[in-house]
Amino acid sequence: MEQLEQKILREGRVLSESVLKVDSFLNHQIDPQLMQQIGDEFASRFASDGITKVLTLESSGIAPATLAALRLGVPVIFARKKTSLTLANGLYTAEVYSYTKKETNTISVSKDYLSHDDRVLLIDDFLANGQAVLGLNEVINQAGASLAGAGVVIEKGFQDGGKLLREQGIRVESLAIISSLQNKTITFHREEVTV
Amino acid sequence: MEQLEQKILREGRVLSESVLKVDSFLNHQIDPQLMQQIGDEFASRFASDGITKVLTLESSGIAPATLAALRLGVPVIFARKKTSLTLANGLYTAEVYSYTKKETNTISVSKDYLSHDDRVLLIDDFLANGQAVLGLNEVINQAGASLAGAGVVIEKGFQDGGKLLREQGIRVESLAIISSLQNKTITFHREEVTV
Numbered sequence: 001m002e003q004l005e006q007k008i009l010r011e012g013r014v015l016s017e018s019v020l021k022v023d024s025f026l027n028h029q030i031d032p033q034l035m036q037q038i039g040d041e042f043a044s045r046f047a048s049d050g051i052t053k054v055l056t057l058e059s060s061g062i063a064p065a066t067l068a069a070l071r072l073g074v075p076v077i078f079a080r081k082k083t084s085l086t087l088a089n090g091l092y093t094a095e096v097y098s099y100t101k102k103e104t105n106t107i108s109v110s111k112d113y114l115s116h117d118d119r120v121l122l123i124d125d126f127l128a129n130g131q132a133v134l135g136l137n138e139v140i141n142q143a144g145a146s147l148a149g150a151g152v153v154i155e156k157g158f159q160d161g162g163k164l165l166r167e168q169g170i171r172v173e174s175l176a177i178i179s180s181l182q183n184k185t186i187t188f189h190r191e192e193v194t195v
Numbered sequence: 196m197e198q199l200e201q202k203i204l205r206e207g208r209v210l211s212e213s214v215l216k217v218d219s220f221l222n223h224q225i226d227p228q229l230m231q232q233i234g235d236e237f238a239s240r241f242a243s244d245g246i247t248k249v250l251t252l253e254s255s256g257i258a259p260a261t262l263a264a265l266r267l268g269v270p271v272i273f274a275r276k277k278t279s280l281t282l283a284n285g286l287y288t289a290e291v292y293s294y295t296k297k298e299t300n301t302i303s304v305s306k307d308y309l310s311h312d313d314r315v316l317l318i319d320d321f322l323a324n325g326q327a328v329l330g331l332n333e334v335i336n337q338a339g340a341s342l343a344g345a346g347v348v349i350e351k352g353f354q355d356g357g358k359l360l361r362e363q364g365i366r367v368e369s370l371a372i373i374s375s376l377q378n379k380t381i382t383f384h385r386e387e388v389t390v
Contacts, residue, residue: 035261
């Protein structure tokens with residue numbers, strides 16, 4: 001997605017060969033116009049998939065997921081990273097390890113909002129090791145719902161998450177795929193990734 | 196805001212005389228169409244206030260804040276409840292005690308995204324004791340920015356936060372004000388609250 005790649009080139013900061021900081025428009029400050037374009041793009045790519053729910057993980061997934069859901073005309077659920085006191089029992093849960101934050105979170109989704117009738121689009125901000133998508137997919141399986149695919153804003157193509165998910169037959173739509181962050185330079189995959 | 200009050204009456208669950216659960220459209224599952232109406236309403240109420248940034252607190256504030264910012268044509272920042280490894284130094288921070296979760300969070304905003312030139316609209320999902328707004332306002336003060344006001348989706352009018360903030364001269368625009376949750380019944384304030 002051209003606008004996104006341009007934004008990454010202009011504002012992304014390469015902190016190391018594996019860490020790209022995009023806090024100016026995605027992970028801390030959010031560019032709502034760009035999020036709308038991103039949401040529209042996800043909605044367009046999954047327009048004929050009968051999506052009934054969008055599912056994401058707090059916090060950085062919420063903005064793009066909400067705007068995708070707005071365009072698709074369906075609700076969005078954000079999985080919690082820890083259980084809130086005001087959330088009653090009856091949760092689907094999964095363990096998700098974050099390599100960035102070096103911690104394991106138990107993510108949870110209320111059974112009230114996901115059922116076997118649902119066809120789910122997952123949205124996340126980054127795809128690196130694939131752990132978040134796998135955890136969210138486990139929640140979908142527990143609900144007996146079906147996964148249409150995962151929409152990812154930025155995929156780190158040099159890490160193994162995308163390969164892992166695609167080998168499991170999960171459709172992954174990444175709007176920008178970074179092939180390398182070496183030498184402080186952001187390089188994008190320009191080809192379509194074959195599933 | 197009529198659509199919001201109707202939604203609260205239809206889907207809100209009164210768990211106690213002080214706890215209203217609106218996980219079906221605001222705090223876990225999100226109704227993006229309603230969030231758009233809410234965002235438009237906040238944007239309309241602050242249309243002539245020269246807003247340059249919308250500021251909220253993860254996670255439930257992100258959806259309404261993003262849609263308000265989209266309509267206002269400005270960026271939105273979500274304050275973090277804990278510091279991320281990929282966020283560099285240079286943070287404005289404040290302590291916020293949550294009576295609901297019975298925990299104190301250090302909220303933080305990067306100095307990169309808030310400055311003395313900014314005119315800030317705060318957005319939050321609930322106003323109860325006012326601690327989140329006060330913490331966010333402290334961040335604004337540290338930045339030397341100015342506060343235009345606080346847009347709140349649901350104010351618990353029977354708790355003291357609204358009074359506390361308004362007595363400090365903070366403009367509070369609440370789209371639904373609940374005067375009581377007694378007897379498992381949701382009662383709204385119908386009058387304008389005089390500042």
